[in-house]
Amino acid sequence: MSNDYILQSVKDGVKIIKFNRPAKKNAISREMYAELTKILNEDAQNDSIVVTVLTGVGEYYTSGNDLSSASSMDADEDYEQMMDRRVEVVRRFVTAFIDYPKLLIAVVNGPCIGIGATTLSLCDVVYASDRATFLTPFVDLGICAEACSSYLYPRTMGRSKASEMLLLGRKITAQEAYEFGLVSKVVPHERLGDVFNDLMKYGQLPVNTLKANKRLIMTNLKDRLHEINVTELKQLKECFTSEEMFAALARFASRKSKL
Amino acid sequence: MSNDYILQSVKDGVKIIKFNRPAKKNAISREMYAELTKILNEDAQNDSIVVTVLTGVGEYYTSGNDLSSASSMDADEDYEQMMDRRVEVVRRFVTAFIDYPKLLIAVVNGPCIGIGATTLSLCDVVYASDRATFLTPFVDLGICAEACSSYLYPRTMGRSKASEMLLLGRKITAQEAYEFGLVSKVVPHERLGDVFNDLMKYGQLPVNTLKANKRLIMTNLKDRLHEINVTELKQLKECFTSEEMFAALARFASRKSKL
Amino acid sequence: MSNDYILQSVKDGVKIIKFNRPAKKNAISREMYAELTKILNEDAQNDSIVVTVLTGVGEYYTSGNDLSSASSMDADEDYEQMMDRRVEVVRRFVTAFIDYPKLLIAVVNGPCIGIGATTLSLCDVVYASDRATFLTPFVDLGICAEACSSYLYPRTMGRSKASEMLLLGRKITAQEAYEFGLVSKVVPHERLGDVFNDLMKYGQLPVNTLKANKRLIMTNLKDRLHEINVTELKQLKECFTSEEMFAALARFASRKSKL
Numbered sequence: 001m002s003n004d005y006i007l008q009s010v011k012d013g014v015k016i017i018k019f020n021r022p023a024k025k026n027a028i029s030r031e032m033y034a035e036l037t038k039i040l041n042e043d044a045q046n047d048s049i050v051v052t053v054l055t056g057v058g059e060y061y062t063s064g065n066d067l068s069s070a071s072s073m074d075a076d077e078d079y080e081q082m083m084d085r086r087v088e089v090v091r092r093f094v095t096a097f098i099d100y101p102k103l104l105i106a107v108v109n110g111p112c113i114g115i116g117a118t119t120l121s122l123c124d125v126v127y128a129s130d131r132a133t134f135l136t137p138f139v140d141l142g143i144c145a146e147a148c149s150s151y152l153y154p155r156t157m158g159r160s161k162a163s164e165m166l167l168l169g170r171k172i173t174a175q176e177a178y179e180f181g182l183v184s185k186v187v188p189h190e191r192l193g194d195v196f197n198d199l200m201k202y203g204q205l206p207v208n209t210l211k212a213n214k215r216l217i218m219t220n221l222k223d224r225l226h227e228i229n230v231t232e233l234k235q236l237k238e239c240f241t242s243e244e245m246f247a248a249l250a251r252f253a254s255r256k257s258k259l
Numbered sequence: 260m261s262n263d264y265i266l267q268s269v270k271d272g273v274k275i276i277k278f279n280r281p282a283k284k285n286a287i288s289r290e291m292y293a294e295l296t297k298i299l300n301e302d303a304q305n306d307s308i309v310v311t312v313l314t315g316v317g318e319y320y321t322s323g324n325d326l327s328s329a330s331s332m333d334a335d336e337d338y339e340q341m342m343d344r345r346v347e348v349v350r351r352f353v354t355a356f357i358d359y360p361k362l363l364i365a366v367v368n369g370p371c372i373g374i375g376a377t378t379l380s381l382c383d384v385v386y387a388s389d390r391a392t393f394l395t396p397f398v399d400l401g402i403c404a405e406a407c408s409s410y411l412y413p414r415t416m417g418r419s420k421a422s423e424m425l426l427l428g429r430k431i432t433a434q435e436a437y438e439f440g441l442v443s444k445v446v447p448h449e450r451l452g453d454v455f456n457d458l459m460k461y462g463q464l465p466v467n468t469l470k471a472n473k474r475l476i477m478t479n480l481k482d483r484l485h486e487i488n489v490t491e492l493k494q495l496k497e498c499f500t501s502e503e504m505f506a507a508l509a510r511f512a513s514r515k516s517k518l
Numbered sequence: 519m520s521n522d523y524i525l526q527s528v529k530d531g532v533k534i535i536k537f538n539r540p541a542k543k544n545a546i547s548r549e550m551y552a553e554l555t556k557i558l559n560e561d562a563q564n565d566s567i568v569v570t571v572l573t574g575v576g577e578y579y580t581s582g583n584d585l586s587s588a589s590s591m592d593a594d595e596d597y598e599q600m601m602d603r604r605v606e607v608v609r610r611f612v613t614a615f616i617d618y619p620k621l622l623i624a625v626v627n628g629p630c631i632g633i634g635a636t637t638l639s640l641c642d643v644v645y646a647s648d649r650a651t652f653l654t655p656f657v658d659l660g661i662c663a664e665a666c667s668s669y670l671y672p673r674t675m676g677r678s679k680a681s682e683m684l685l686l687g688r689k690i691t692a693q694e695a696y697e698f699g700l701v702s703k704v705v706p707h708e709r710l711g712d713v714f715n716d717l718m719k720y721g722q723l724p725v726n727t728l729k730a731n732k733r734l735i736m737t738n739l740k741d742r743l744h745e746i747n748v749t750e751l752k753q754l755k756e757c758f759t760s761e762e763m764f765a766a767l768a769r770f771a772s773r774k775s776k777l
Contacts, residue, residue, distance in 0.1 A: 123419070139724065139727050139728050150734035158702065163643045167723075168720055179697070185423075202427055206503035208503055209402070212403050213409070216490065217422070217425065219410070228737070228738070239727060244724035248724065248727075362681075384685075385678045416676070438697070469685060471662050471753055472656060472668070472684055476663075478668065479742065
């Protein structure tokens with residue numbers, strides 16, 4: 001029922017989706033982007049699924065974009081075409097989150113990096129283990145914010161904490177994410193199981209009423225988020241050809257080789 | 260000076276308005292909606308009133324909409340007309356909050372449910388007793404958010420805590436309401452009296468300067484809130500004819516009969 | 519290198535700007551407004567400066583607008599012309615903050631009043647000493663909010679805490695400013711030095727990537743802030759001719775004479 005790197009299970013109206021690549025800290029490969037996009041878009045039409053819960057297998061929620069997989073060039077494409085493909089994969093991925101019409105709940109079980117952290121503000125509810133951390137090291141890597149975080153982070157956490165993450169690249173703790181509104185519940189790691197059990201009851205919520213209320217919440221927001229998704233990705237493509245990004249990649253590679 | 264269910268008193272520029280139906284947990288009847296709407300609209304034109312404080316008599320702030328009173332049909336009306344009337348009563352009630360030009364302060368003395376909780380984000384300042392709780396069980400009841408809460412809750416509390424209330428129907432404590440910005444002061448219940456005393460000094464604020472500053476705060480917001488009030492109530496009317504709402508009412512009635 | 523009241527120093531891409539008028543609690547004179555506006559506008563074009571840190575010398579961050587200096591009339595101008603000049607000085611000052619394209623970080627070392635407090639929400643990051651306090655006594659003084667605080671305070675802190683500051687004129691502590699998102703780190707006063715040391719590393723951030731990410735954050739915001747800056751100052755000019763403002767000045771003068 002799933003690409004091995006993405007596990008799915010459904011019970012009583014609640015679907016659990018797990019990033020399942022612990023050996024790679026659940027880094028999101030090209031296939032995982034496509035698979036999760038497909039799952040969300042299909043489940044959006046399947047009202048037997050009322051609640052969708054995202055979490056990670058193992059220590060990490062996700063370490064974000066798998067640089068090696070994402071930037072691998074297909075035989076028949078040049079750098080420009082590879083970039084366009086990458087940007088289009090992310091655009092569809094983020095669009096699936098924005099448009100998802102029912103309850104989308106993230107349970108952040110550990111470190112959460114890059115697009116794992118930015119897509120949290122596209123979820124309805126975010127709970128976290130006290131071991132969770134949140135990191136968006138975009139500027140340092142010569143790239144830029146995505147998944148509408150440049151718009152939603154400041155409006156969720158206030159500009160100061162949002163800028164600490166998006167501009168300074170500061171890693172924040174689960175407690176900080178709670179204090180600044182990105183997360184609305186933090187539990188001791190060993191009690192994460194209770195969170196999943198507790199969420200099961202919401203599988204019985206009346207789905208049309210749920211969708212109507214989510215539509216109201218997304219009024220005045222959804223169209224703006226689609227615009228921002230495109231704006232951010234246009235900027236990301238520019239970053240992909242910038243000297244600063246290549247310099248950052250070189251620094252990153254040299255740091256990795258010393259590990 | 261007041262319909263018995265709404266008590267009013269004025270002193271040194273400060274009006275105190277109390278929901279006064281403790282036997283029904285201060286549930287808001289048709290008459291109470293109309294009375295409070297009238298008071299706010301009249302006081303809006305009376306600049307001897309600088310500050311208006313809303314609170315409840317007895318244990319509750321308010322248990323929200325009185326289902327029995329609100330859905331009672333007049334002899335000469337059918338269900339559609341009853342719904343239109345109900346929606347119009349709420350539209351005017353919410354409009355009076357949105358347009359109120361001077362200081363509107365809620366002191367939440369106890370449990371606060373439904374439209375009691377949603378109109379808090381239309382107040383300028385919200386203080387709460389540590390016994391206060393906040394509950395908006397819309398989805399479970401087959402109905403939808405109102406009083407612009409679908410817009411203001413996420414922008415005040417962050418999407419996650421707002422969705423816990425508006426979509427999951429989770430009851431939140433005064434401390435949670437403080438941590439997520441809906442409330443900006445929580446006091447031990449026995450010290451609520453000090454809060455009212457402290458508020459008296461603001462009756463001396465220069466009223467035109469106050470109105471000018473509130474106008475600035477409401478710039479870029481007021482027109483949007485009026486739109487959202489209409490959008491939410493259009494959706495509420497649809498909910499009133501939905502199967503899910505009738506099923507929820509049946510569940511609610513059967514739960515009540517077992518109490 | 520600086521007007522005595524504004525000190526500047528640059529090292530490794532980090533510029534430190536200090537309000538330096540401790541004898542007057544760092545009240546901002548006409549010359550200081552002009553000097554800081556000039557510095558920000560010049561540094562905006564100088565990409566050897568990646569981070570700009572604002573702080574105060576002595577006990578205060580700043581006590582805000584120096585009433586005596588700001589309202590002194592030049593020989594050749596009447597009251598209306600003096601007001602226009604004052605409003606234009608503030609308009610340019612606030613515009614320089616809004617348009618600043620790189621990292622703007624406030625380190626609030628002590629009490630922070632009026633335009634010192636309101637310009638914080640135009641900074642990217644705000645850190646504070648535990649001795650910092652934040653006060654915007656506009657209504658009491660017969661004047662109105664400025665530096666886009668009427669828009670940014672409610673969207674950063676939630677309407678209730680923002681109204682406590684902007685309408686009630688309540689002084690808030692560093693801890694409250696943290697809890698409501700205006701400030702994202704509070705340190706013991708004696709450890710402020712560590713904050714400055716820690717900020718030095720951000721002078722090495724890739725400046726174009728930083729500017730690209732800040733541009734994304736400011737998308738959908740910058741134009742709105744310029745509009746609000748003009749709206750607020752139009753209202754401020756009206757306040758300057760209001761009876762309530764003159765009455766407030768008289769109260770203020772008589773309180774000062776009793777000190």
